[in-house]
Amino acid sequence: MATTVAMPPYYGVVLQNGSSGPDVAMVQTWLNGVQSKYPQLPKFTVDGAYGSGTTAAVKTFQLLTGLTADGKTGRATWDELYAQYASIYGEGEVYCNIVSRAGDQGAVVKSMQQHLGYVRTLYTAIQSLSFDGIYGSGSTASLRQFQPQFGLTADGSYGKQSFGMLKSAVSSIEVGNPLRVTTRYPGYVLTVGSSGDSVRFVQSYLSALGGSIPKLTIDGQYGNATKNAVMQFQASKGLKIDGVVGSTTWSALIVAFNATL
Template sequence: MGDEGSFVREIQQNLMRAGVSLPNYGADGIFGEETERAVMRFQRSYGLAVDGLVGPNTLEQLNQVLNGGSNLNDFPLPSGIFQQGDEGPEVKQIQRALRHVNFDPKGIDGIYGPNTEDAVRRFQSMYSALANDGIYGPNTRRYLNMELDS
């Protein structure tokens, strides 16, 4: 808290790229309350110690998220049916997986909104066996898992 400079700005930019919003100040290079809350949300999402500090574990997890690292294996794709209007950690994992296979849902916020639906539709359009309906279900899950494993 209180740190300033290019490293803080880089952390803020990376948090936003990882889907954590900084709506008031963005990447202003000042580690204030908004940045601390964003770090804590990120830490909570990935099962890290929630202390608001950007230490080695938080940095490593942030790098894994941004570089498509093995963190996807730690959060298997959810079963069930998800569609526009759904929210929660399962939706975040669907969004992470879509981003990992280059169908960017324009943010990892845990909200199955129009951008997530569009990313699912674009993914589904790659396979004739999938209904191109923007709804994540068992068939879409199976094909997404195949892409993640390849």
């Protein structure tokens, strides 16, 4: 029986015939992964739909590992599946093999939220979010603010690339060597009255510099405080002091922020 805590930890909702979403896909991924140990298990497509095939495979796994063979995935089955998978491939969370989106919920979503919450302490353009396992507008926005800082498409959906990059960002912070941002210039000048995620990036990066550069409220609204901070930054770098962020100021700001990491 499993003694380790699964990654991601069990969410508290029993998965069964008719369930769907990334947690079901996680179960299917683990089941496929332990086939080398339990060849009696069928291999099937990971689609996030808990149908008769998944139910039968779970029941077979339960019989083979001494669990109650009801075909449902509660805590004991979730933890045992993870433990058996980890015994083959090693500890750690793996991609569930389907894209998670707004409207999903469960352990996979909660893990994403917790990882975003961890990295936002350093990459402060990411807005705060709840760790409730419910993929709503807040989670979508937070992920959308994470993605472009590391060269990903800012679509707010949690696919394989976002999973891998977020996992890498967490582990890099943990070992004291944070990932450098590669946030692209938005293609237009930011000035007083501008708003949105690009402004959040400017405010975040400026706030990390210290010295004569004041910390800003990271709200995505380009007001006079942001303009003044930009001017201070431009003066410190020998740039044209106009209080607007064009491509030259943007590039210099990326370099300056990365130097703080």
